[in-house]
Amino acid sequence: MFISISLSRRQKAKKILQKLNFNFTNRSTIIDLITHLEKTTDKKIKILFAKLPLTTHGGWFSIITDDGYIVEHIFINDMLSPLQQIHTILHELSHIIRGDKTWCGTLNELFMEKERLIKLMLYRRLNGSNEQELDAEAMALVIHDSMTK
Numbered sequence: 001m002f003i004s005i006s007l008s009r010r011q012k013a014k015k016i017l018q019k020l021n022f023n024f025t026n027r028s029t030i031i032d033l034i035t036h037l038e039k040t041t042d043k044k045i046k047i048l049f050a051k052l053p054l055t056t057h058g059g060w061f062s063i064i065t066d067d068g069y070i071v072e073h074i075f076i077n078d079m080l081s082p083l084q085q086i087h088t089i090l091h092e093l094s095h096i097i098r099g100d101k102t103w104c105g106t107l108n109e110l111f112m113e114k115e116r117l118i119k120l121m122l123y124r125r126l127n128g129s130n131e132q133e134l135d136a137e138a139m140a141l142v143i144h145d146s147m148t149k
């Protein structure tokens with residue numbers, strides 16, 4: 001699926017990324033970025049590879065732990081190619097960086113609602129016209145550019 005991303009959306013993403021004070025270079029890794037986000041915000045971020053339908057690339061949910069903390073869980077379809085996995089991680093991280101909202105609940109609740117949430121992930125992906133999705137996609141592309149040149 002090809003989504004064209006406007007220049008203004010990329011510029012908006014760049015502005016938000018500059019405020020992170022993270023040094024995006026071709027030497028920085030996704031792990032560096034996650035570590036920086038965890039240090040500079042009160043967020044904890046976990047990346048998990050999961051068996052998902054092929055049509056679902058990934059998803060992000062805020063999970064409430066037993067001790068009452070929120071850990072951002074990014075689920076990545078383990079059948080994707082490495083490049084698709086990286087792109088999907090950047091897309092989901094962009095949602096977190098932008099302060100978007102997602103489903104929030106315990107891990108048990110997540111598993112109980114699994115079917116519905118997988119449909120939600122698919123819906124979001126296929127409805128790329130959603131402003132939030134286009135902005136996350138623009139940010140993922142800007143991060144990708146700034147970490148590869």
Ligand SMILES: [Zn+2]
Nearest residue numbers: 091124133136
């Ligand atoms: Zn998204």
